[in-house]
Amino acid sequence: MNISEQELPGLKTLAMQYPSIQAASTAIINLQSELNLLKGTEHFVSDIHGEYATFSHVLKNGSGSIKQAIRDAFGDDLGAPEQHELATLIYYPESKISLVLQNEADAGAWLRQALQRLIRVCREFSSLYTRARIRQLMSAEYAGILEELLYEHESVQSRSAYYQSIYDSIIATRSAQAFVVALAELIQSLAVSRLHVIGDIYDRGPGAHHIMDALINYHSVDIQWGNHDIVWMGAAAGSEACIANVIRIALRYADLETLESGYAVSMLPLASFAMETYGDDPCQRFIPKIAEGQEITEREIKLLAQMQKAIAIIQLKLEGQIVQRRPQYQMADRLQLDKIDHARGTVTIGDGVYALLDTNFPTVDPNDPYALSPQEQRVVDKLRLSFTDSTSLQKHVRFLFSRGGMYLVHNGNLMYHGCVAMNADGSFKAFEVAGEAYAGKAFVDRVERLARQGYFSAAGSAEKAYGMDAMWYLWCGAQSPLFGKEKMATFERYFVAEKELHAEGRNAYYDLRNEEAAARKILQEFGVDPDRGRIINGHVPVKVRKGESPIKANGKLLVIDGGFSKAYRKETGLSGYTLIYSAHSLQLVAHQPFESIDKCLEGGAQSAGDIQCLETVATPLRVLDTDEGKGLQQEIVVLQRLLEAYRAGFIKER
Incomplete structure (x- = not known):
């Protein structure tokens, strides 16, 4: 040898x-x-958009897999109401215990029964894991006892008294509630062996920072960046254009929770500047979108509108500066401030001249329209420091870099948020970077490296500046794999009435992805077997109400953006999709809106949603196959x- x-x-x-x-x-x-061992269950989610409560509930119920495990464990021994009670105990153990024990005459008996039932459910999932892995997921404080109960030898008569004494001791020492919570949390962890997040954690909803905290603490997760993630990552790196976009979107949806409470970014400099500069301006084009149930005063609405206009003008200037210094981005059509005729109140776009809906531009110098005024520059400087000095934001963004990327190939699935830029004939669209043409996978790999360069390069270096501009391009550039549209019509939507100018167009990919040949070509490009593999995609909400299907390209491509964000639910008619890939099948779950924890606990049967089985496996997949x-x-x-x-x-x- x-x-x-x-x-x-x-x-x-x-x-x-x-x-x-x-x-x-x-x-x-x-x-x-x-x-x-059987292959663990993978869960895929996309386009969460700050909706922490809905996202958290989906994780807690395992997209319905926990209820299925309860049915498997108990069959007809428990009726539907009892199964629902047990399910809600697993989802929200502390709240459920508090609610039940208010009216329970024999608390000890109820807790003993709850522990025994939870052990049975836990065993349904434990067969997918080694003992060592289960031990890692257990609460360290209770691991020894939980392990004894989980691997209880029920058929051995001589040990029956031993196990009963464990339950007796747990009740007698008043530890039962803590053990119930520990078991419930263990079941939640075992139900999902790996979580895949297909982009857009941020914007529109109030809880992106809470979602990031949950992901950091999750036992197994990966993230494919979305365009709404990359703009926050660029902002954390110090990109002024990205910072302006992040703030403008937050103001547009009247939601500063993540900025102010989550990341301690002070809006005071912008508010003071906006009141001073636009105090007499009604800012009608900038009235924020108010969500149903959102409580906000007229005075607050006016201030938010003024702040939104102030940051929108700053954004247009900063973006214009990038377009001018990076001609390779081919975004000259986004230069609009220099096309304004201030005397006539019009703007030239393409070959047309259009009346402006708002003609008050007190900070725009016609001779140098993309230069920030001294006051605007001071605001931007303070905002940039708030972003780069935010400990919690930097922690979250570093996690996005360490656990995330532009795409991931895992167990035969190719996951990405947006698109792979294509021409109408089905070829991959080429883009020039540093004098070299890139297309398909090569371009996606290149821009991911640039994003990392923009965050990790030395402050003040040319490499960092180039990378930060690339992160902004990934947010809104015409060939960005994360954006996938021809333009981001920010100026037109604010200032011009003509609807045809508001249209942003989409890359040919979004038509081609309906065709199996295009999907197979993309899979091959990324080294995935086109016969067995599939693409899992997000970004564009599936308009179920209009008859759209999430299943494309003869099942080779699945779109799982089903409207977690409340802003999209009118279009989708849903509250998000999740995809479940287990040892036995591939299932798409369409979720209904999650009302509240209280509704769930009080007996409102919060449905996990409609489950559509896309594929079953004749021979269950094992770890060997992964x-x-x-x-x-x-x-x-x-x-x-x-x-x-x-x-x-x-x-x-x-």
């Missing part, structure tokens, strides 16, 4: 972890066993080489 000189150093390093033949053999046995399994097999090969090295005397046991 030969061990090469190149191989030996690596094996010696591995021997520090496995210092004996027995240790290496045990590791191989454990890994071989793990390969034969990307994780391939990694484990590679580990086994290396460990076998270590065993051989021990037995041949190349390495001594310790």
Whole structure:
């Protein structure tokens, strides 16, 4: 048996972890066993847009998989009302316990029954995991006892009294409530082995910062960036144009919760400037969109409108500066401030001249329209410091970089938020970067590197400036894989009445993605087997009410943007999609609006939604069939080489 000189150093390093033949053999046995476990359940979500309550509820119920586990565990032993009671105990254990015990005569008996039922449900999921993995997910404080109960030998009569004594002790020491909570949280974790977020965590809803906290604490998650994520990432890097966009959107939807409460970004400099500069301006074109149930005074609406106009003008100037210094972006049509005829109150767009709906531009110098006024520059400087100095924002954005990217290939699925830019003939659209043409996967890889460069490069460097501009381009550029439209018509929608100018157009991809040939071409481009693989996409809401289907290209492409955001629900008629990929099937779940935790707890049967089975597997998938399994097999090969090295005397046991 030969061990090469190149191989030996690596094996010696591995021997520090496995210092004996027995240790290496045990590791191989454990890994071989793990390969034969059923594949864990993957969940896919997209376009959450700050809707923390809805997103949290979907995670807690596992898109209905927890209710299914309850049905499997109890069958006809529990009626529908009892199954719902048990499900809500798992979703919201602390609230449910408090509600039930207000009217429960024998609290101890109820808690004992709850613990026993939760153990049965937990066993439905535990078969998918090794004991070591379950131990990692358990609350450390209760792990030893929970493990005893979870692997209880019910058929062994001699141990029956032992297990009953555990329950007795839990009740007697008044620890039952804590154990119920620990079990419920364990079940929630086991229900989802890996969470895939297909972009757009931010904007429109009030809870993006809460969603990010939840994702950071989640046991297994990856994120494919959306355009609304990249603009926040650019803002965190210090891009002034991205900062202006983030603030303008927050003001447009009258929601500063994430900015002010989540990230401690002070709006006072902008508010003071807006009141001073636009105090006599009604700012009618900038009245914010008020969500149903949102309480806001007329005075607050007026201030928000003034602030929105102030930051919109600043945004248009900052974007104009980028377009001028980056001609390769081919966005000269976005230069509109220099096309305004202030005397006539018109603007020239293309070959037409159009009346302006708002002609008050006190900070726009006709001779230098894209220059910030001294007052605007001071506001921008203060805002930039607020973003770059926000500890919580930087923590969240670093997580997006560490767990995220432009796309991911995992277990035969290609995931990305927006599109792969294409020409009408189905070819990949080329884009020139630093004098070299990129298209398809190469372009997506290149712009991801630029985004990372924009955040991580040294402050003040040319590399950082180039990367930050690239992040802004990814937000709104015509060929951006995250945007996928011909333009972002911010100026036209604010200042021009003609609806045809408001249209933003879409890349040819959005027509071609209905065709199986185009989907197969994209899969091949990213190294995915087109016969077995599929694309999982977000970004554009599926208008179910208009008859649109999330299933495209003969099932090769699935769009899972179903309207988590309240702003889209009128179009979609839904409250979001989730995709569930288990060992047995691929299912698309269409969710109904989540009303409240109280409604759920009080018996309102919060449906997980309509479940559509897209594909069933004749032979259940095992870990062996997954990307994780391939990694484990590679580990086994290396460990076998270590065993051989021990037995041949190349390495001594310790």
